[in-house]
Amino acid sequence: MNKLKSTLGIAAIAFITLTAVSCKDNKKEHDNSDDHHSEMNADDNQSKMEHDNSDGHHDGESKEMAMSGDGNGTSQTILNDYFNLKDALVADDAEKAKGLGATIATSLGNLDVSSYTDAQKADLKDIIEDAVEHAEHISESEIDHQREHFKILSKDVTDMVAITGTENTLYQLFCPMYDGGSNWLSMSEEVRNPYYGSKMLKCGKVQKEIN
Template sequence: MKKVKVTTGILAMSFLSLTAMSCKDAKNENNNVDGQHTEMNANENHSEMNHNNDDGHYNVEKKEMAVGNNQDVNAEVVLKDYFNLKDALVADNNAKAKELGAALVKSLSTLNVSKFTDAQKAELKDIIEDAMEHAEHISKSPIEHQREHFKTLSKDITDMVAITGTANTLYQQFCPMYDKGSAWLSMNKEVLNPYYGSKMLKCGTVKKEIK
């Protein structure tokens, strides 16, 4: 009987020991899973762009663009091409930025200004001409030069939106470091810097909300 009690006690202690080890392993496994989820969430929040697995670069902004009845549809196409170009610069993708600069030249050339007042037409024509020039330079330049032209291009697109309006809420963001201060437009509040890309991705602040 004494042997049976001793054996039972040993078995009970072994069971408790195994149970404790299993809980510890399960806790570690949960911690690892939680850590992976946190990293995945951080990566998802790290960018306002989708990742193109085919070429390893970022492209279109996650937020879908809406087109309102009162806004110029062609102007929204221009904005879409502009945001795609911005995303390519954020991703340090010179080849993609060249391609999107050329696409922006085309969309700007089709911007219909007929419904605006004479004063607005004149202003829009000047904006379009200047923006097309900078977009064309971007389509042929190394990335450092692309970013120089993107600064003025961003001003042109902002001036265009002031006249055409937009169906989307936009955010004017500002980097104090690049070329004594440079602005750009985004569809999201999160700052992803197109002037420095991966070097200083988060450099900048939201200066204004445009509706």
């Protein structure tokens, strides 16, 4: 059994190391090639244009935009606002992220918890209070600080989903490079990193699937 645990531990370390090396290589290529940087920006701009035109090229992003509920008060509305905020950070759009920070703060505050048990209500209250605080910081900050708060907001939203459930399959992605390792949620397995945006757009791995 000890030998098995040791083997699994070595495998886990190797996975994280390989991911980090891949991200570092990505960053090195970015730093050493202006042409590559331009291509990444062009690709990101094209992706945003396709997303805005709803042509279905990025199916995951289109689904994220389409999952809004019938108004405030549901976890699905919060998820929709969260994914829009994530996309703004992916696009390095601090001003849009500010507005979306205020939006998700409102939808978080309007979450209807009446159908949950007393214990779940207490947990959701703590989660929502913390998430609203970080969303409000995002609405008032520059992009580097927005990303710091988005990391904690992502944990809060993940904890919320563990209680409320989700109508759609979600993916938890992991970036080993940002702040000692950071997670975020997406409806797509495609890696589009909200912590680095165009600097390291593809840095990260799918960590788990949430149903």
